[in-house]
Amino acid sequence: MFNDKSSLLETINQLDHGHHGSPVIALRENVKDKQSEVPIHQHTMGQLVFALKGGVTCQLPQSTVIVPPQCAVWIPKGVLHRVNATANAQICYLFVRPDMASLPQSGCTLSISPLVRELILDMSEQPHNYSDDLSVVRKALVLLEELGKMPIEHLSLPNPDDPRLKRIAKELFDNPADRRTLAEWGMAVAMSERSLARLFKQETGITFGRWRQQLHLIIAMHQLSEDYPVQRVADYLGYQSVTAFITMFKKSVGKPPAQYFAKLKQSES
Template identity: 30%
Template sequence: MRNIPVAEVDDLDRAVLAIGTDYPHDHLLAWHEHRRAQVLYAATGVMQVETADGGWTVPTARAVLIPPATRHQVTMTGVSTRSLYIEPAAVPWFPARCRAVDVSPLLRALILAAVEMEPRYAEHGRDAAVAALLLHELRNLAPLPLDLPLPAEPRLRALCEAFWSAPDIHDPPARWCAALGVSERTLARLFRRHTGLSFAQWRQRACILRSLRYLAAGMPVTRVAVTLGYDNPAAYTAAFRTLLGRPPSAYRSTGAVPGPP
């Protein structure tokens, strides 16, 4: 199925529904939720998925698991998606919070094949076997640290969101302390309590995740490093590897929309 709202097929008695959707550049899919669990796969481009407690930056060829009835919005940058909508009873193991995941070549091929299936596929046969194998493969996905936790405390959240829009790796904690009227020790406690990360860890993660958008847009690594305030490209690349385990080149978008396998 392609470019149809999930609401049109949500009541079909099939555990797995697959829909491919092409979005305009820089499209905002406003706040909404689904009855089914969703596997949102970025065939091209970069997605920014937001919920009340954080954001997930999902580059090309990765996916995010979105639990049932989770209110979220998605910013699409050059994105074509392939989504699986799954009956909650079929995935009792599904995470309670969004989770970014790597996608194996086999799972990618299964997702692309599922999009080509009829929505009311035969309950026995090849399409049903594809759906069943999808459910098996989804259980073994490797999580990726592509999430940026956001605090519930309103003033700190506002500062975090402002930083996220234009991150700078050398933004000093003293500036945040002055804005909040607290000491650096109190700021450290607030970050630990509300995000599970230290201020420096959160700042670093925000910079690296923001850089995924720049890389997908074709920005050279040297310019990315300068934009984020790193002293040199090597420092940026080292920080990138530390968080994501691969060099920035591994997260560049090809710009190609995959076809059926």
């Protein structure tokens, strides 16, 4: 169990330079009363960041990935990333030998079943070098087999590369309540509305409107994981009413915020 970021990072660095041949290694961290950010880095093993409590946002080269409670982000080996956690979050880091699991080739959010959750928690209590303990090895292999079955949750935001789109994205991250239309953004970056729409779709694979909605979902997940009131989140995102915000949230994840997070809290207990 880690409460100090420096000791956690030191242990992670040691794992990267020698994982003892163990197929999977788990570490657990408790984030203190302030938000936590791990600087951009990469690993020689695949990494799963599992949010037991609170929320995590992971910045990848091509996307920003949401990790609400009871979900995890999968990061293949060698992929640069930055991890941000809400205050008082509880996180498990799972390090996976690349040759030991059938997992996606790109970063994504995975839904985690109760069985996989318990196996991850059990592995976090084990020594890193357990190759002589066959019972632990068997649990590790079951964990990897079950992990490969976990469904992908579409909770990511594509990051554009074009400097003009990066400017728009940064301004919207800094002020998500900004409701400028695509035509108004086009004027701000000296592009026609049609050209900007085409470029946005080309760079991100989705429309500007869909991208902004996904941005709002990322921010909402992060704030609601910290127990911010729904009214406060809706106001911060610039929604004219709580009802409009709840409609967006339900359309995106299938449940209104209260039901979505109530179900997650049941899983935590």
